[in-house]
Amino acid sequence: MIEFIEQHLAVFIDPSERVFFVHLLLALVAASAVCSYRESRFDLKSQLSSLLKKDYWFNRSTFVDYTLLIVNAGIKGLLVIPAVGTRFAGAFAFGKFLQMNVGDFMITGAPWLLIAIGFSLVLFTADDLSRFLLHRVMHKYDSLWRLHRVHHSATTLTPFTVFRTHPIESLLYFLRGFLVFSFVTGIALWLFRGQLTALEILGVEAIGFTFNMLFANLRHSHIYLTFGRLERWIISPAQHQLHHSKTHGHPNYGACFALWDQLIGSLRKSDPKHLRTPLEFGLTADESRHPIKESTSVQSYA
Ligand SMILES: [Zn+2]
Ligand SMILES: [Zn+2]
Numbered sequence: 001m002i003e004f005i006e007q008h009l010a011v012f013i014d015p016s017e018r019v020f021f022v023h024l025l026l027a028l029v030a031a032s033a034v035c036s037y038r039e040s041r042f043d044l045k046s047q048l049s050s051l052l053k054k055d056y057w058f059n060r061s062t063f064v065d066y067t068l069l070i071v072n073a074g075i076k077g078l079l080v081i082p083a084v085g086t087r088f089a090g091a092f093a094f095g096k097f098l099q100m101n102v103g104d105f106m107i108t109g110a111p112w113l114l115i116a117i118g119f120s121l122v123l124f125t126a127d128d129l130s131r132f133l134l135h136r137v138m139h140k141y142d143s144l145w146r147l148h149r150v151h152h153s154a155t156t157l158t159p160f161t162v163f164r165t166h167p168i169e170s171l172l173y174f175l176r177g178f179l180v181f182s183f184v185t186g187i188a189l190w191l192f193r194g195q196l197t198a199l200e201i202l203g204v205e206a207i208g209f210t211f212n213m214l215f216a217n218l219r220h221s222h223i224y225l226t227f228g229r230l231e232r233w234i235i236s237p238a239q240h241q242l243h244h245s246k247t248h249g250h251p252n253y254g255a256c257f258a259l260w261d262q263l264i265g266s267l268r269k270s271d272p273k274h275l276r277t278p279l280e281f282g283l284t285a286d287e288s289r290h291p292i293k294e295s296t297s298v299q300s301y302a
Pocket of ligand 1: 135139148152243250
């Protein structure tokens with residue numbers, strides 16, 4: 001029983017998890033800083049006091065988030081990881097496969113800092129692109145949308161809504177992360193054998209860590225944090241909130257980089273009017289009854 005609880009509470013004490021307690025606290029600090037900055041237009045008191053209300057954290061919508069958090073962590077910890085193995089094992093296996101089947105192809109002489117930065121950027125970009133692609137197909141195909149609408153059925157967005165995914169979608173995201181990490185890291189281990197250490201591989205986690213720490217928790221919140229002109233390049237929390245809106249046709253599939261949405265014309269920047277008129281989250285009556293039909297209201301930002 002203690003093991004079971006430890007396993008589920010581990011998400012709060014694991015720095016690589018989005019809801020690591022330090023990330024949550026920093027998100028609250030960032031939120032209050034943003035609110036103070038906008039005080040003239042934005043009701044700081046009511047925003048922060050709404051965060052402290054019991055009803056915000058405990059209602060029918062958040063109950064589903066917490067239940068799925070436990071179910072998905074249980075499936076992942078008890079079934080998926082024992083069956084598939086860790087990402088590092090996958091990367092070493094793929095590196096070895098390349099060495100045995102393609103042969104030795106080692107790059108030497110490159111400065112380690114360049115290798116580490118290059119590898120970090122490639123892995124982070126590949127991870128972000130694969131998240132975008134999977135999210136895009138979750139909206140495109142009826143059978144996948146039936147799974148993904150569990151996430152979109154949240155009417156209250158809290159940092160825990162990130163765990164509100166159908167167990168099959170959760171499995172698909174796990175496999176996506178596993179494959180991208182194994183593939184990119186496996187190639188890097190093959191190319192730079194002995195020059196790329198676990199420490200450098202962890203450098204990539206540090207990029208994700210910083211992003212998580214600063215903004216990712218606010219994506220699923222009612223704090224409408226916009227990035228202004230930067231929204232052309234980086235998806236802001238407000239842009240992900242537009243993705244959850246009932247009335248905007250779910251634009252902005254991206255997680256971090258906005259480029260992918262720009263390329264397919266699904267990028268939409270935030271509208272300051274929602275600082276005054278809050279967005280309504282959840283599914284439309286039609287979406288909860290029927291499989292999705294592609295919305296036509298998504299506009300290109302370009
Ligand atoms: Zn979505
Ligand atoms: Zn979301």
